[in-house]
Amino acid sequence: MFDPASLKYDANGLIPCIAQEAATGEVLMVAWMNAEAVARTLATGRVTYWSRSRRAFWVKGESSGHVQELAELRVDCDRDCLLALVRQSGPACHTNRRSCFFTAIRDGAEVEIMQPEG
Amino acid sequence: MFDPASLKYDANGLIPCIAQEAATGEVLMVAWMNAEAVARTLATGRVTYWSRSRRAFWVKGESSGHVQELAELRVDCDRDCLLALVRQSGPACHTNRRSCFFTAIRDGAEVEIMQPEG
Numbered sequence: 507m508f509d510p511a512s513l514k515y516d517a518n519g520l521i522p523c524i525a526q527e528a529a530t531g532e533v534l535m536v537a538w539m540n541a542e543a544v545a546r547t548l549a550t551g552r553v554t555y556w557s558r559s560r561r562a563f564w565v566k567g568e569s570s571g572h573v574q575e576l577a578e579l580r581v582d583c584d585r586d587c588l589l590a591l592v593r594q595s596g597p598a599c600h601t602n603r604r605s606c607f608f609t610a611i612r613d614g615a616e617v618e619i620m621q622p623e624g
Numbered sequence: 625m626f627d628p629a630s631l632k633y634d635a636n637g638l639i640p641c642i643a644q645e646a647a648t649g650e651v652l653m654v655a656w657m658n659a660e661a662v663a664r665t666l667a668t669g670r671v672t673y674w675s676r677s678r679r680a681f682w683v684k685g686e687s688s689g690h691v692q693e694l695a696e697l698r699v700d701c702d703r704d705c706l707l708a709l710v711r712q713s714g715p716a717c718h719t720n721r722r723s724c725f726f727t728a729i730r731d732g733a734e735v736e737i738m739q740p741e742g
Contacts, residue, residue, distance in 0.1 A: 530649070579728070582654065582725050583721075610698050
């Protein structure tokens with residue numbers, strides 16, 4: 507059996523989790539989980555982070571409706587990073603863009619490569 | 625102009641960087657950079673991390689030959705996480721697997737979904 511306590515958490519009890527759109531492979535965002543958030547994500551199938559600013563569980567999309575349905579959770583070789591394959595409803599980013607990684611560095615300058623959704 | 629000092633680093637002066645295979649979208653690994661590693665990555669086109677264990681710059685593949693050629697570096701909305709689109713030579717993981725995320729959690733158990741390369 508998988509035990510969330512078997513993962514390696516940082517000094518704050520947190521582990522980073524990458525959310526990747528299962529259908530397209532697009533990397534959407536990175537946020538943090540504690541052991542309980544990992545357990546809730548697996549139990550509910552709704553990706554649940556720990557909000558460092560609010561110091562509270564953060565069921566992604568709970569207020570915005572932009573939920574992340576878990577397709578599969580993966581663990582890396584060092585057990586200190588997670589990869590969540592998700593089915594994202596609407597934009598993942600709080601700026602209303604599909605992904606948080608909408609800024610590219612090209613020829614030494616920042617270029618916005620993704621617009622907010624309508 | 626993009627200035628690596630404009631990113632948000634943690635208390636240790638580090639920022640996490642996801643390496644994603646540019647051709648396939650596969651997430652390969654996550655490692656850390658400091659501002660100088662970001663600058664070197666952009667200047668050389670060879671993805672360069674900061675090794676927390678060795679406390680030294682880590683030009684990915686320098687000893688193994690499994691280099692990561694940078695296709696594009698992206699910054700997230702909070703400026704505290706990087707996404708490097710790369711062309712990976714050979715396996716990215718030190719276990720000789722293509723990706724470090726070779727363990728999936730399925731039905732509450734850990735399943736190895738990727739074998740070491742030959």
